[in-house]
Amino acid sequence: MDKFVTLNKQDLNDFIVKLSRSQPVMAPVARGCKSFVFESVDSAKAIALHYIPTILPPKKYFFPQRETLLTYNKTTPAWDPVLESRKMAIFGVHTCDLAGIQCLNMVMSASPQDNNYNARKEGITIIGLECNNYCDEYASCNVMDNHLPNGGYDLFFTELPDAFMVHVNSNAGERIVNDIGFFSAATPKHTQQLEEMRARKREIFKPEVKAGHKQLRGIFAGAFDSRQWDRIGERCVACGNCTNVCPTCYCFDVRDEINLDFNTGTRGRVWDSCQNEEFAQVAGGENFRKQRGQRQRHRYMRKFNYPVERFSRYFCTGCGRCSRACMAKINLKETIDALAEEKR
Amino acid sequence: MKKMKVAFFDFTCCEGCQLQVANMGESLLEVLDLIELVTFREVMSERSEQYDVAIVEGSITTSHDVERIKKIRETAKVLIAYGSCAAIGGINGMKNNFGLEEIREYVYKKDARFFDTIPTRAIHQVVKVDYAVNGCPVYVPEFVKVLKAALSGIPYRVPDYAxxxxxxxxxxxxxxxxxxxxxxxxxxxxxxxxxxxxxxxxxxxxxxxxxxxxxxxxxxxxxxxxxxxxxxxxxxxxxxxxxxxxxxxxxxxxxxxxx
Structure with missing residues (x-):
């Protein structure tokens, strides 16, 4: 399956309206003064086609912030697993977030596979949207090699002067093209415009840090005892923003909640963060990562070192959310630069 | 299961946290099924000196308060500090920014000498507290969690993150x-x-x-x-x-x- 079609810009609204009648459509919309979130839409009017990464990544549809895993009854006794799956299309996913979903797919399908995640994934159709330019100065998608489409979607939209070039990448994608309509075959003019746009992108997108893609792992693997972690720890306030907004963080806490009948209840999971004071605390009070610097180091290692060993892939997508959301303005690009400098 | 006798008490506070209970809506009926409410000045006339669980709103700001909370502690098997004033001293703690005499004069003017006052303290700074519900006012879903923990005799930990x-x-x-x-x-x-x-x-x-x-x-x-x-x-x-x-x-x- 490798096919390109186009959608006229003036048909985008009709496309979204019709798609939203067949299934819920999630898309980036503006929130507050300068933020965006993925939210349910029923037309293209609310959609922000040019947006900086949303507060939370689209991960929340695969792995919600709070989720029920099972219900129980003490007298029966019974434990009933809860597997929720909801058909939906997520429109407007940037390449950085597609990479994030690819990372999580690997984690959640590795044994033992995460049934809740995979049940939700079954129902989701992903429609990507290309960034023709940088979103802002926090992004490092070029050095993470995520500024160009690299799979992980059913359809992928690229904005051209008068139309969207649409890459059809799966059967689910093809079904939408056929069922919803409004698409036409790509013309040579559109193909040329796409090539010109990509050529422009190669001029705009350059490595954002003082290290190459391949060097990153070595830099972090050798930086366990770096002084940088103390410096970052001094500034960190452990608010947990960096991990809660990360598209590849997947730690969660499991909590039982009994109902007021003191007989039935639910077991649920909630996103957890390695930056929280109590994350690495065990019975007896011992805390294995008491210092904020240790916790920050752990976060970075979980993006640039440990997953490379296990999944042969960086778990940083270059979306820049951690730096954007940091209360103390701890900046990923600056951290990489400082570590690269030290290694020299 | 024998129902636990529950009593509400207030010290220096606005009673707004107790009002949150009265405003709970449907889950209040479920809660009332679980407990025997024996004292709750804000919503009922009956009162009793016998109770298992004391839910205490307000902070300790007079020597009379100290006597009273000690007596409550002696009677109750479980003591829940309820709301910011009880759990951390809360708004009343602003008094501690001033000298006691100065602030007493400021509030009560020429009648100041009739009003005994001591620095504001949270309940746990005076007697042992088993559970705390933070907040001004309390967040009702958290109160329900704490109550469930207290009735089942398991600990409740207030999250220690931001x-x-x-x-x-x-x-x-x-x-x-x-x-x-x-x-x-x-x-x-x-x-x-x-x-x-x-x-x-x-x-x-x-x-x-x-x-x-x-x-x-x-x-x-x-x-x-x-x-x-x-x-x-x-x-x-x-x-x-x-x-x-x-x-x-x-x-x-x-x-x-x-x-």
């Missing part, structure tokens, strides 16, 4: 991105970022996280050009009695009173 954690999960735009100073980064979570969800800032009513990062916080204030005295003033709105553990003028006065 309100930011829950706020991010709720995907609110950060107040600092709107150019507004918010106490989320230093305040204990557990309220599901209730205020920010409703477009208000966090006032820090649940008290500080156990290990706030002083240097980091100062950086943030500098970055957003927030003056330190202003922050101190706002922080003291709820958190002043926290200092009673440390060297503080209020503590000296307290020692004088107790000796």
């Amino acid at each position: 309100v930011c954690v829950e706020c991010k999960l709720n995907e609110n735009e950060c107040m600092y991105d709107k150019g507004i100073t918010c106490f989320g980064p230093v305040t204990r979570a557990g309220c599901n970022s209730w205020c920010i969800n409703n477009n208000n800032i966090c006032y820090g009513c649940r008290g500080l996280v156990s290990n706030p990062a002083l240097n980091g916080q100062k950086d943030i204030l500098e970055k957003y050009a927030v003056p330190l005295p202003w922050i101190e003033n706002k922080m003291n709105m709820y958190n002043k009695p926290r200092e009673l553990g440390i060297d503080d003028p209020a503590k000296t006065e307290l020692r004088k009173l107790e000796s």
